[in-house]
Amino acid sequence: LTEKSLKCLNVLVTAGPTREFFDPVRFISNPSSGKMGYALARVASLKGAEVCLVSGPTHIEAPPGVSLIPVVSALEMHSAVVERAPRCDVVIMAAAVGDYRPDVQSESKIKKGDKEITIRVVPNPDILAELGRQKREGQVLVGFAAETDDIVENARLKLLKKNLDMIVANDVRDPRSGFAVDTNRVKLIFGSGDVVDLPPMSKDEVALKIFDYVEELVKRREGF
Numbered sequence: 001l002t003e004k005s006l007k008c009l010n011v012l013v014t015a016g017p018t019r020e021f022f023d024p025v026r027f028i029s030n031p032s033s034g035k036m037g038y039a040l041a042r043v044a045s046l047k048g049a050e051v052c053l054v055s056g057p058t059h060i061e062a063p064p065g066v067s068l069i070p071v072v073s074a075l076e077m078h079s080a081v082v083e084r085a086p087r088c089d090v091v092i093m094a095a096a097v098g099d100y101r102p103d104v105q106s107e108s109k110i111k112k113g114d115k116e117i118t119i120r121v122v123p124n125p126d127i128l129a130e131l132g133r134q135k136r137e138g139q140v141l142v143g144f145a146a147e148t149d150d151i152v153e154n155a156r157l158k159l160l161k162k163n164l165d166m167i168v169a170n171d172v173r174d175p176r177s178g179f180a181v182d183t184n185r186v187k188l189i190f191g192s193g194d195v196v197d198l199p200p201m202s203k204d205e206v207a208l209k210i211f212d213y214v215e216e217l218v219k220r221r222e223g224f
């Protein structure tokens with residue numbers, strides 16, 4: 001990593017889960033630890049990029065030199081990302097954004113009782129799909145796909161629907177990949193139709209691989 005191959009590039013990475021509160025002490029979330037996103041931010045910074053890391057709540061410290069924007073909910077992540085993405089050359093969304101939020105957030109703690117309660121949820125905005133619609137020329141957009149079935153097919157549909165250059169698909173049922181573990185087993189899927197199937201490796205190594213391909217995509221954009 002001595003070669004500063006991402007020098008002069010602005011890179012935005014998202015990481016971690018979101019929390020969708022329905023009262024002051026209770027929320028809907030997912031098991032994302034932030035490890036994958038923080039590894040990406042660390043590698044981008046070591047490669048010389050100016051890195052902004054928009055992160056949901058995690059227990060990880062921001063890598064040195066990375067500017068951390070902490071957020072809690074999907075709506076907060078949406079505002080933070082949509083505001084900054086237009087001036088970024090590369091955006092990588094590794095965050096596990098909550099697809100739904102409770103439609104009402106009670107100001108007081110809901111009292112425990114014997115009766116059933118129902119939490120109604122409404123869809124959150126799809127941040128990456130919005131970035132895909134606004135993608136400017138030269139910008140490289142990378143998404144992740146957390147899948148349990150038909151990994152490549154489902155990830156490819158997300159790549160097309162969200163207008164991405166590359167999607168990183170991980171099988172979240174495999175104990176060596178996905179949420180919270182230190183390793184990941186991913187397939188990189190490109191707009192061209194190419195699929196690169198990588199063996200299980202540490203999330204730091206996955207991040208290095210991802211940036212090898214991102215650098216290629218950036219070069220192609222610049223017309224090298």
Ligand code: PMT
Pocket residue numbers: 015016031032033034035036037074093094095096097098099124125126127128129142143144145146147158170172178179180181
């Ligand atoms: O954090 P770790 O513990 O290291 O775990 C890593 C990980 C499993 C969280 C990561 O590898 C991963 O797969 N991240 C994406 C999780 C996810 O939300 O996948 P998805 O298939 O539901 O979403 C597809 C893409 O759209 C993702 O890039 C996601 O960030 C984005 N998205 C999703 C919903 C939404 N409302 N807005 C979005 O931008």
